[in-house]
Amino acid sequence: MRLRGRSALVTGASAGIGRATAIALAREGASIVASGRREDALAAVAEECRQAGGEAQVIAGDLDHPAFVRALAEQAGHVDILVNNAGHLVYAPVLEITPQQCEAMLRTNVVAAFALAREIGRRMVERRSGHMVFITSGAARNVQTFGVVYAATKHALSAFAKGFRLELKGAGIKVSEIAPGMVDTDMRKGITHPEVLKSLAARKFKPISPQDVADAVLFAVTAAEGCSPDLIEIRPKDA
Numbered sequence: 001m002r003l004r005g006r007s008a009l010v011t012g013a014s015a016g017i018g019r020a021t022a023i024a025l026a027r028e029g030a031s032i033v034a035s036g037r038r039e040d041a042l043a044a045v046a047e048e049c050r051q052a053g054g055e056a057q058v059i060a061g062d063l064d065h066p067a068f069v070r071a072l073a074e075q076a077g078h079v080d081i082l083v084n085n086a087g088h089l090v091y092a093p094v095l096e097i098t099p100q101q102c103e104a105m106l107r108t109n110v111v112a113a114f115a116l117a118r119e120i121g122r123r124m125v126e127r128r129s130g131h132m133v134f135i136t137s138g139a140a141r142n143v144q145t146f147g148v149v150y151a152a153t154k155h156a157l158s159a160f161a162k163g164f165r166l167e168l169k170g171a172g173i174k175v176s177e178i179a180p181g182m183v184d185t186d187m188r189k190g191i192t193h194p195e196v197l198k199s200l201a202a203r204k205f206k207p208i209s210p211q212d213v214a215d216a217v218l219f220a221v222t223a224a225e226g227c228s229p230d231l232i233e234i235r236p237k238d239a
């Protein structure tokens, strides 16, 4: 129960990495604010968090909408830990991605994450205490075919993580970037483009699990008070 008495907002908590992270933090006694669009999935995760030993609250909405982002930052402004995890991926050849798809990825993966870090970060600075975690990706370092816009969003998010850490140094805040390689989640479930499916099928390694990433988040947020894990990169062993 290393997080008893602390609270955490986890975005994208309805599935995959966010779900595993919310439950892992709750298991350590944290009080969770679980956010995402799917209310029923969030309610199920909140129940799992309670069973794991933490408190849980659901705030559902779409990070694509600035009004919801503002409302979420307001309602969850008190949290000790912000896990900026929600992410949206359209995998397709760069000449086929539409400007609307590009904007949607930028709004969810970058603009909303920045707005939450800014609003919640201001409250953390006032309290001189808090921890922001940014879930970026291996795509924050490399650009792969069919994931060009996604990689651009993750490069931007990684720059925010570095920038917030730089500017908030000395303010009592920790900022961690967790950059996973391929994780076994539903994120690629909607892909139908034949070239993309062929390229994914050609990958011979086994993805890591959402729990592997949750373990990295837990490592970061339970580090000793004077120790700040800045960057954790994890990848499938054979990738």
Ligand SMILES: NC(=O)c1ccc[n+]([C@@H]2O[C@H](COP(=O)([O-])OP(=O)(O)OC[C@H]3O[C@@H](n4cnc5c(N)ncnc54)[C@H](OP(=O)(O)O)[C@@H]3O)[C@@H](O)[C@H]2O)c1
Residues within 6 Å of the ligand: 011, 012, 013, 014, 015, 016, 017, 018, 035, 036, 037, 038, 039, 041, 061, 062, 063, 064, 085, 086, 087, 088, 108, 135, 136, 137, 138, 179, 180, 181, 182, 183, 184, 185, 186, 187, 188, 210
């Ligand atoms: N899977 C991988 O290989 C991998 C690798 C590296 C990094 N990541 C990153 O890890 C994070 C989590 O991804 P995942 O693999 O766990 O994917 P996932 O299973 O598809 O989960 C994505 C989460 O983000 C939420 N989300 C997406 N768009 C949203 C929006 N507009 N508003 C609010 N919530 C939204 C989804 O909630 P709702 O559907 O309920 O809205 C869901 O909870 C993402 O940032 C992703 O880029 C994933």
